[in-house]
Amino acid sequence: xxxxxxxxxxxxxxxxxxxxxxxxxxxxxxxxxxxxxxxxxxxxxxxxxxxxxxxxxxxxxxxxxxxxxxxxxxxxxxxxxxxxxxxxxxxxxxxxxxxxxxxxxxxxxxxxxxxxxxxxxxxxxxxxxxxxxxxxxxxxxxxxxxxxxxxxxxxxxxxxxxxxxxxxxxxxxxxxxxxxxxxxxxxxxxxxxxxxxxxxxxxxxxxxxxxxxxxxxxxxxxxxxxxxxxxxxxxxxxxxxxxxxxxxxxxxxxxxxxxxxxxxxxxxxxxxxxxxxxxxxxxxxxxxxxxxxxxxxxxxxxxxxxxxxxxxxxxxxxxxxxxxxxxxxxxxxxxxxxxxxxxxxxxxxxxxxxxxxxxxxxxxxxxxxxxxxxxxxxxxxxxxxxxxxxxxxxxxxxxxxxxxxxxxxxxxxxxxxxxxxxxxxxxxxxxxxxxxxxxxxxxxxxxxxxxxxxxxxxxxxxxxxxxxxxxxxxxxxxxxxxxxxxxxxxxxxxxxxxxxxxxxxxxxxxxxxxxxxxxxxxxxxxxxxxxxxxxxxxxxxxxxxxxxxxxxxxxxxxxxxxxxxxxxxxxxxxxxxxxxxxxxxxxxxxxxxxxxxxxxxxxxxxxxxxxxxxxxxxxxxxxxxxxxxxxxxxxxxxxxxxxxxxxxxxxxxxxxxxxxxxxxxxxxxxxxxxxxxxxxxxxxxxxxxxxxxxxxxxxxxxxxxxxxxxxxxxxxxxxxxxxxxxxxxxxxxxxxxxxxxxxxxxxxxxxxxxxxxxxxxxxxxxxxxxxxxxxxxxxxxxxxxxxxxxxxxxxxxxxxxxxxxxxxxxxxxxxxxxxxxxxxxxxxxxxxxxxxxxxxxxxxxxxxxxxxxxxxxxxxxxxxxxxxxxxxxxxxxxxxxxxxxxxxxxxxxxx
Numbered sequence: 001x002x003x004x005x006x007x008x009x010x011x012x013x014x015x016x017x018x019x020x021x022x023x024x025x026x027x028x029x030x031x032x033x034x035x036x037x038x039x040x041x042x043x044x045x046x047x048x049x050x051x052x053x054x055x056x057x058x059x060x061x062x063x064x065x066x067x068x069x070x071x072x073x074x075x076x077x078x079x080x081x082x083x084x085x086x087x088x089x090x091x092x093x094x095x096x097x098x099x100x101x102x103x104x105x106x107x108x109x110x111x112x113x114x115x116x117x118x119x120x121x122x123x124x125x126x127x128x129x130x131x132x133x134x135x136x137x138x139x140x141x142x143x144x145x146x147x148x149x150x151x152x153x154x155x156x157x158x159x160x161x162x163x164x165x166x167x168x169x170x171x172x173x174x175x176x177x178x179x180x181x182x183x184x185x186x187x188x189x190x191x192x193x194x195x196x197x198x199x200x201x202x203x204x205x206x207x208x209x210x211x212x213x214x215x216x217x218x219x220x221x222x223x224x225x226x227x228x229x230x231x232x233x234x235x236x237x238x239x240x241x242x243x244x245x246x247x248x249x250x251x252x253x254x255x256x257x258x259x260x261x262x263x264x265x266x267x268x269x270x271x272x273x274x275x276x277x278x279x280x281x282x283x284x285x286x287x288x289x290x291x292x293x294x295x296x297x298x299x300x301x302x303x304x305x306x307x308x309x310x311x312x313x314x315x316x317x318x319x320x321x322x323x324x325x326x327x328x329x330x331x332x333x334x335x336x337x338x339x340x341x342x343x344x345x346x347x348x349x350x351x352x353x354x355x356x357x358x359x360x361x362x363x364x365x366x367x368x369x370x371x372x373x374x375x376x377x378x379x380x381x382x383x384x385x386x387x388x389x390x391x392x393x394x395x396x397x398x399x400x401x402x403x404x405x406x407x408x409x410x411x412x413x414x415x416x417x418x419x420x421x422x423x424x425x426x427x428x429x430x431x432x433x434x435x436x437x438x439x440x441x442x443x444x445x446x447x448x449x450x451x452x453x454x455x456x457x458x459x460x461x462x463x464x465x466x467x468x469x470x471x472x473x474x475x476x477x478x479x480x481x482x483x484x485x486x487x488x489x490x491x492x493x494x495x496x497x498x499x500x501x502x503x504x505x506x507x508x509x510x511x512x513x514x515x516x517x518x519x520x521x522x523x524x525x526x527x528x529x530x531x532x533x534x535x536x537x538x539x540x541x542x543x544x545x546x547x548x549x550x551x552x553x554x555x556x557x558x559x560x561x562x563x564x565x566x567x568x569x570x571x572x573x574x575x576x577x578x579x580x581x582x583x584x585x586x587x588x589x590x591x592x593x594x595x596x597x598x599x600x601x602x603x604x605x606x607x608x609x610x611x612x613x614x615x616x617x618x619x620x621x622x623x624x625x626x627x628x629x630x631x632x633x634x635x636x637x638x639x640x641x642x643x644x645x646x647x648x649x650x651x652x653x654x655x656x657x658x659x660x661x662x663x664x665x666x667x668x669x670x671x672x673x674x675x676x677x678x679x680x681x682x683x684x685x686x687x688x689x690x691x692x693x694x695x696x697x698x699x700x701x702x703x704x705x706x707x708x709x710x711x712x713x714x715x716x717x718x719x720x721x722x723x724x725x726x727x728x729x730x731x732x733x734x735x736x737x738x739x740x741x742x743x744x745x746x747x748x749x750x751x752x753x754x755x756x757x758x759x760x761x762x763x764x765x766x767x768x769x770x771x772x773x774x775x776x777x778x779x780x781x782x783x784x785x786x787x788x789x790x791x792x793x794x795x796x797x798x799x800x801x802x803x804x805x806x807x808x809x810x811x812x813x814x815x816x817x818x819x820x821x822x823x824x825x826x827x828x829x830x831x832x833x834x835x836x837x838x839x840x841x842x843x844x845x846x847x848x849x850x851x852x853x854x855x856x857x858x859x860x861x862x863x864x865x866x867x868x869x870x871x872x873x874x875x876x877x878x879x880x881x882x883x884x885x886x887x888x889x890x891x892x893x894x895x
Contacts, residue, residue, distance in 0.1 A: 032059065032060060032061040032062060032084075033060065033061060033062030033063070033064075034046065034049075034057075034060050034062070034063050034064070035062075035064045036063075036064060036065055036066075037064040037065055037066040037089065037091065037094060039066075040066075040069075041069070041071075042065055042066055042069055043065060043066075043069040043070075043071035043072055043074070043075040044069075044071055046063075046065065046075055046078070047071065047074065047075060047078070050078050050081075054081075057082070058081050058082055058083060058084070059084050060082055060084065060085060061084050061085060061086045061087070061119075062085075062086060062087045063079075063082065063085060063087070063088050063089070064088075064089040064091075065089070065090055066091065066092070066094040066095075066105065067090050067091060067092045067105025067106055067107040067125075067127070067128050068092050068093075068094045068095040068103060068105050068106070070106075072090075072105070072106055072107060073106075076110065076111055076114075077111055079111070079114065079117075080111060080113040080114055080116050080117065082117070083116075083117070083118070083119065084119055085117050085119060085120055086119050086120060086121050086122065087120070087121065087122040087123075088117075088120060088122070088123050088124070089124040090105070090107055090123075090124070090125055090128070091105065091124055091125070091126045091127050091128070092104045092105025092106075092107070092126070092127035092128050092150075093105070093126070093127035093150070104127050104128055104129055104150065104151075105127055105128040105129065106128070106129065107125060107128035107129060107130065108128070108129050108130060108131070109130075109134050110134040110136050110137070111136070112135075112136055113136070114134070114136040114137075115135075115136035115137070115138070115139030115140055116139075117140060118140075118141055118142060119142060120140050120142060120143060121142050121143060121144045121145065122143075122144070122145040123137070123140070123143060123145070123146050123147070124145075124147040125147065125148050125151070126147050126148065126149040126150050126151070126170075127149070127150045127151075128148075128150075128151050129151065129152060130148060130151040130152060130153055131151075131152045131153065131154065132153065132154075132155075132157075133148065133153060133156055133157055133160070135157065137163075138157060138159060138160070138162045138163060140163070141165070142165060143163055143165060143166060144165050144166055144167045144168065144188075145166075145167065145168040145169075146163070146166060146168070146169050146170075147168075147169075147170045148170070148171050148174070149170050149171060149172045149173055149174070149193075150172070150173045150174075151171075151173075151174050152174060152175055153171060153174040153175060153176055154174075154175050154176065154177060155176065155177065155178060155180075156171075156176065156179060156180050156183070157180065158180045158181075158182060159180075159182055160180050160182050160183055160186075161180070161182030161183060161184065161185030161186055162182075162185075163186065164185065164186070164187065164188065165188055166186050166188065166189055167188050167189060167190045167191070168189075168190065168191045169186070169189060169191070169192055169193070170191075170193040171193065171194055171197070172193045172194065172195045172196050172197070172216070173195070173196045173197070174196075174197050175197060175198055176194065176197040176198060176199055177197075177198050177199065177200065178199065178200070178201060178203075179194075179199070179202065179203055179206070180203070181203045181205045182205070183203065183205060183206060183209075184203070184204075184205025184206060184207070184208035184209065185205075185208070186209060187208070187209075187210065187211065188211055189209050189211060189212055190211055190212060190213050190214070190234075191212070191213065191214045192209065192212055192214070192215050192216070193214075193216045194216065194217055194220070195216045195217065195218045195219045195220070195239065196218070196219035196220070196316060196346065197219070197220050198220065198221055199217065199220040199221060199222055200220070200221045200222065200223065201222070201223075202217070202222065202225055202226055203226070204226045204228045205228075206226065206228060206229065207226060207227075207228025207229055207230070207231040207232065208228075208231070209232060210231070210232065210233065210234060211234050212232050212234060212235055213234050213235060213236045213237070213257075214235070214236060214237045214238075214239075215229075215232070215235060215237070215238050215239070216237075216239040217238075217239060217240055217243070218239040218240060218241045218242050218243070218262065219241075219242045219243070219316055219318070219346060220242075220243050221243065221244055221318070221344050222240070222243040222244060222245055223243075223244050223245065223246060224245060224246065224247055224248075225240065225245070225248060225249065226249075227249045227251055229249070229251075229252060230249060230251035230252055230254060230255065232255065233255065233256060233257065234257060235255050235257060235258055236257050236258060236259050236260070236837065237258075237259065237260040237839065238252070238255075238258065238260070238261050238262070239260075239262045240261075240262060240263050240266070241262045241263060241264040241265050241266070241282070241285075241314075242264070242265045242266070242314075242316060242317055242318050243265075243266050243318070244266065244267050244318065244320065244344060245263065245266040245267060245268055246266075246267050246268065246269070247268070247270075248263065248268070248271065248272070248275060249272075250272035250273075250274045250275060252275060253272070253274035253275050253277070253278055254274075258278075258280070259280055259837045259838065260280050260282075260838070260839055260840075261275070261278060261280060261281045261282070262281075262282045263275075263281065263282060263283050263286065264282050264283065264284050264285045264286070264311075265284075265285035265286070265308045265310070265317055265318070266285070266286050267286065267287065267306065268283065268286040268287070268288065269286070269287055269288060270288065271283060271286075271288065280838075284309050284311075285306075285307065285308040285309050285310075287306050287307075305322070305323050305324055305325050305338075306322065306323075306324040306325070307324065307325045307326075307327070308324055308325070308326045308327070309327050310326065310327065310328050310329055311329055312329040312330075312843065313329075313843075314329070315348060315349060315350055316346055316347060316348045316349065317346075317347055318344055318345065318346055318347070319336050319340070319341045319344070319345045319347055320341060320343070320344050320345075321338065321339060321340075321341055321342060321343060321344075322338055323335075323336045323337050323338035323339070323340060323341075324336050326347075328349065330351060330390070331390040331427070331429075332349075332372060332387070332388065332389055332390065333387070333388040333429075334385060334386065334387055334388075335385065335386040336381075336385055337383045337384075337385075339382050339383055340381045340382055340383040340384075340385055341381065341382070342382060345376075345379070346376075347374065347375070347376075347437070348374070348375040348376070349372065349373065349374050349375070350372075350373050351370045351371070351372060351373075352370060352371040352372075352373055352439075353370060353371070353685070354367055354370060354371050354441065354657075354685065354687065355685070356657040356658075356659070356685060358407075359371060359441065359657070360412060361443065361656055361657055362445065363604060364400075364445070364446050364488060364603075364604065365443050365444065365445050365656065366394055366400065366443060366444040366445075366656060366687075366688055366689055367441065367442075367443055367656065367657070367687045367689065367690060368391035368392050368394060368402065368441075368442040368443060368444055368689055368690075369389060369390070369391045369392070369441050369442040370441070370690075371439055371440070371441045372389065372439070372440045372441065373438075373439050373440075374437035374438065374439075374440070375437060376437065377409070377436075377437060377438050378409075378436055378437075378438070379436060379437065380435060380436055381434075381435050381436065384433040384434065384435055385433065385434055385435070385437075386431065386432070386433050387404070387431070387432055387433075387434065387440065388420075388429045388430070388431050389404060389429060389430045389431075389432075389440065389442050390427055390428065390429050391428055391429070391430055391442040392428075392689050392690065393421075393428045394444040394689055399446065399447060399464050399487070399488065399489055400444040400445060400446060400447065401444070401445060401446075401447045401448065402417060402419050402428075402430055402442060402443070402444050403415065403417040403430070403442070403443060403444075403445060404417045404430050404432040404440055404441070404442055405440070405441055405442070405443050406434070406438055406439065406440050407438050407439040407440075408438060409438065414445070414448075415432040415433075415434065416432065416433075417430050417431065417432050418430075418431045418432075419431070430442045444689075445486075446486040446487065446488055446511070447462075447463060447464050447486065447487070448484055448485070448486050449461070449462055449463055449484070449485045449486075450482060450483060450484040450485065451482075451483055452480050452481070452482055452483075453472050453476065453477055453480060453481050453482075453483050453514075454477075454480050455474070455475065455476075455477060455478060455479075455480070456474050457471075457472040457473045457474040457475070457476055458472050459471055459472070460472070460483060460485055461485075462485055462487045462510075464487045464489065464508075465487055465489065465508055465529065467527070467528075467529045467570070467571065468485075468487055468508065468510060468527065468528060468529065469526070469527040470483070470485060470512065470524060470525070470526055470527075471524065471525040471526075471527070472520075472524055473522050473523075473524075473525070475521060475522055476520050476521055476522045476524065477516075477520060477521060478521070479516075481514055481515055481516045482514065482515040483512065483513070483514045483515075483579075484512070484513045484514070485510070485511070485512055486510075486511045487508050487509065487510055487511075488508060488509040488511070488603070489508045489509075490506055490508060490509060490599075490603065492505055492531075492532045492533070494599075494603070495599060498598065498599045498602045499595055499598075499599065501587070501589070503587060503588055504585070504586075504587045504589070504595065505531035505532055505533060505534065505585070505586045505587070506531055506583060506584065506585045506586070506596075506599070507528045507529055507530065507531050507572075507583065507584035507585075508528070508529070509581065509582075509583050509600075510526070510528060510581070510582045510583070511580070511581050511582075512526075512579035512580065512582070513579055513580075514579055519577045519578045520577050520578070522577075523575035523576065523577055524575065524576055524577065525573060525574075525575050526573065526574055526575070526576060526582065527571050527572075527573050528571065528572050528573075528582070528584045529570060529571055529572075530567075530570060530571065530572055530584070530586070531584060531585065531586040534586050535569055535570065536567050536568060536569040536570070537569070539567060541565075541567075543586050543587060543588055544560070544565070544572070544584070544585070544586055545558050545560050545584070545585045545586075545587070545592045546558070546559050546560045546563060546565065546572075546574060546582065546583075546584055547559070547581075547582070547583040547584075547585060547592065547593065547596050548580060548581065548582060549580060549581030549582075549583065549596070549600070550580060550581070554597075555593070555597070556581075556583070556592075556593040556594075556596040556597050556600070557593060558592055558593055563575060563576070572584055583596060602653075604655060604656070605653040605654065605655060606628055606653065606654055606655075606656065606686075606688045607628070607629040607651050607652075607653055608626050608627060608628055608629060608651070608652060608653070608654055608686070609626075609627055609629060609632050609648040609649050609650070609651055609652075610624070610625070610626055610627075610648065610649040610652075610715050610740065610741045610743065611623070611624070611625050611627060611632070611635070611636065611645065611648045611649070611743075612624055612645055612646065612713050612743040612744075612745060613639060613643035613644065613645035614643060614644060614645055614745065614746075615642060615643055615856055616642060616643060616644055617642075617790075617792050617794075618790045618792070618856070619746070619747060619748055620697055620698055620699065620747060620790070621695060621696075621697055621698075621790060621856045622695070622696055622697075622698050622713070622745060623639070623643060623693065623694075623695045623856075624662050624682070624693065624694050624695075624696070624713065625691075625692060625693040625694075626654070626660065626684065626686055626692035626693075626715075627648070627692070628688055629651055632648055636648070642853075645743070646743050646744050649715070649740070649741030649742075649743055650741060652740050652741060654686045655686075656686070656687060656688055657685060657686070657687065658685070658686045658717070658718070659683065659684065659685055659686075659717070659718025660684050660686060660715055660716060660717055660718050660740065661678070661681035661682060661683055661684065661715070661716045661717075661718055662681060662682040662684065662694075662713055662714070662715055662716075663680065663681040663682075663713065663714050663715075663716065664698060664711060664712075664713050664745070665711060665712050665713070665714055666709075666710070666711040666712050667700050667701070667709045667710075667711045668698050668699075668700055668709065668711035668712075668713070668745055668747065669698065669699055669700065669701060670682070670696055670697070670698055670699070671696075671697070674696075674863070675866070676694070681716070682694060682696070683718070695855075695856050695859050695860075697786070697790075697860060698745070698747070700747050707749055708746055708747060708748050708749050709746070709747040710744065710745075710746050711744070711745045711746070711747065712742050712743065712744050712745055713742070713743055713745050714739065714740075714741070714742040714743075715739075715740040715741045715742070716738045716739055716740060717738040717739075717740060771784075771832060771835070771836060771841050771842055771845075779842055779845070779861065779864060779865075783861075783864055784828055784829065784832060786860075787828065787857055787860070787861070788821075788824050788825055788828050790854075790856070790857055791824045791828070791854075791857070792820075792824075793820070794852055794853070794854070795820075795823060795824045795827050795828075796809050796813070796827075797852045798827070798848055798849065798852045798854065799812070799827040799831065801847070801848035801849075801851045801852050802827075802831045802844065802845065802848045803831070803844070803848075804827065804830070804831060808830070809827070812826045812827050812830065842861065842865060845861060846858045846861050846862060846865075849861065
């Protein structure tokens with residue numbers, strides 16, 4: 001392979017090749033592997049290599065290709081020639097749609113001679129379009145790891161048990177309805193993931209998987225499970241949550257190695273006492289203790305709806321025709337009335353960071369929540385499903401109203417929304433009703449009044465300012481049409497501040513829209529109040545201007561000479577035949593359109609300051625935040641006990657939904673693998689009422705043993721939003737126009753730490769640790785070391801909150817009484833060893849840090865877990881292909 005890289009690199013320098021040494025260097029990460037799934041044209045590259053250097057390619061042992069590639073079918077025919085191949089990844093999910101969801105690959109089958117790959121031990125076909133498992137897979141004699149997650153499999157072959165060497169099998173998120181009896185012949189199987197399918201029954205033969213340590217059957221339609229599961233003496237973790245179980249065998253309590261039994265969100269009204277006594281059983285979300293309603297009784301009055309409480313990290317639940325109430329960990333509530341679903345239906349949900357590329361806010365809209373995606377999209381419910389979404393109260397937006405906005409796949413529309421403020425928590429929730437699921441978010445918009453205009457005419461006025469009226473005369477339209485009215489009040493002080501002219505005044509800004517593209521048959525009369533301080537007695541008509549703005553507010557035209565103006569003591573009245581923005585100005589200026597455009601742009605801007613603070617106990621922990629000007633003082637006051645740093649930046653102006661970046665400079669760096677890191681800079685999206693804050697851990701490549709590092713963080717604008725005015729866009733071009741602010745960051749002189757002393761962990765020696773579970777990713781020994789570096793004298797309270805006893809804390813303190821670093825290490829790793837088998841230990845660690853006042857460490861752990869969760873959603877159980885590690889170990893290590 002090295003020879004092949006040199007040859008192709010030489011050809012490229014001569015102008016004859018197409019790949020070149022740099023490209024191939026990225027592909028050939030080792031002498032026996034090709035990682036081509038990172039290239040959009042990876043299959044083309046493979047075919048060229050196979051054609052020109054076939055002798056080298058056939059010796060490849062590890063190969064990764066994207067099944068989103070258009071040349072995949074041609075490439076498949078060449079794969080059986082790779083006789084030495086040990087690991088093959090043909091996954092989809094490398095391409096994304098406009099909403100950020102992974103697109104499945106095009107793989108539907110494999111060539112028949114694929115079964116001749118006698119050395120193949122690992123095969124990943126996740127995120128594809130397989131409806132049946134290719135028969136050739138059953139002829140792979142060495143296969144030990146098989147992943148077919150996120151496909152469309154309905155069943156498995158009857159002779160699936162032929163894969164006698166299989167140790168790891170994942171078929172999560174398919175459509176499996178049953179399992180073959182031969183599955184019991186997989187005597188070496190250790191990890192079986194069949195979650196989120198449509199299984200209604202399990203064969204008794206599942207009880208023959210005597211080496212199975214983890215079995216995930218969550219998210220199916222199981223009514224019961226066979227007693228034979230009690231024969232799985234090696235089983236450590238059994239996931240049965242989110243099914244339809246009405247009973248579980250008591251014999252499960254006799255499994256000697258079982259450390260987690262998850263029965264949450266089922267239909268269990270009673271649980272055997274033997275199982276209830278287990279300390280690791282989870283049963284929340286079951287109707288325990290409820291009795292079955294009498295057959296003669298009215299079910300609608302006697303039956304209590306099932307309530308589901310989902311923990312953080314869960315992403316789905318099942319709804320039946322009986323209905324249920326569901327509460328998500330983030331505070332979102334659902335009510336599915338009886339009969340809303342015709343049968344068992346699996347609901348998937350996730351919270352998405354709003355992306356201005358597809359979350360299109362209208363002018364003067366303010367985003368109040370993240371985006372909630374509910375799947376399956378488009379499924380029609382028989383009755384309306386109710387949704388309650390928490391949001392941040394827009395206390396400063398007095399002339400706005402809160403609505404839930406939904407995306408149909410083509411456009412956004414607002415739902416009829418009721419707002420409620422909870423008495424105890426004082427949190428605000430927006431309530432709406434829907435008949436199908438898609439994407440939802442909460443926004444604050446200008447108050448909207450609307451009416452249906454019949455042929456007889458009607459009157460529409462603003463609830464914000466009742467003096468603003470629109471009169472539709474008889475005969476104005478043939479067919480009824482819907483009309484909407486919105487008003488943006490603008491104070492005289494705002495006008496004077498922006499224009500720097502005390503003589504400029506303006507009425508409230510009026511926006512009219514309709515659901516028809518046809519102009520009205522007769523003129524529509526509009527009544528606007530005269531600008532502040534102007535009456536019919538002192539009115540100088542030469543100074544009064546009616547302005548018409550386009551839909552985007554880019555241009556404002558003076559139409560005073562085109563309409564007939566009538567005046568009363570308080571109002572101006574004029575007639576129009578089509579709708580848009582209308583604005584009444586009173587000024588001595590002649591070119592009023594340019595002034596109005598400037599004022600309109602400024603009304604959409606927010607004045608903000610940037611802050612960069614360092615934690616007092618750990619200066620390497622830096623908090624970055626973009627804060628609206630009026631919130632800077634209270635935010636700094638809240639943070640001053642734990643953080644210190646420079647004064648906030650000078651005030652800058654930003655649009656709602658505008659992107660900006662933070663770059664650490666002059667000897668300070670961050671982890672480039674963060675999902676929010678773009679070209680070495682942290683990416684932010686400014687939303688005025690959401691938290692534009694990130695707390696990160698910084699390092700310095702500069703030697704800090706001799707002196708402190710005086711660095712800085714600079715803030716830059718990102719891509720120019722699509723809907724900002726042209727003038728604003730032009731002003732942001734140029735080499736320095738993207739810079740916003742720079743604040744100093746100082747890292748103190750580095751003190752000697754335990755990791756600089758000889759010996760593993762300064763005298764401590766522990767086996768490798770992987771805390772957590774495969775779905776969310778693991779915390780490793782290196783992660784714990786990073787955490788330990790930032791723990792200080794508060795290690796005792798952290799240890800107590802982690803569950804260590806006072807005696808353990810005292811012993812750790814006494815045994816390491818001369819060294820604080822050793823005390824911290826001993827506490828943290830002692831706890832980790834005790835909880836290494838508990839999948840929920842990471843959540844406990846996060847909770848303990850929060851309870852101890854160490855939100856910074858909790859945020860770092862959550863960031864690690866979130867990265868693992870993203871990797872999991874993009875590629876189920878990504879397999880590490882380290883040359884020295886076994887394929888089996890690679891399959892169960894995500895992070």
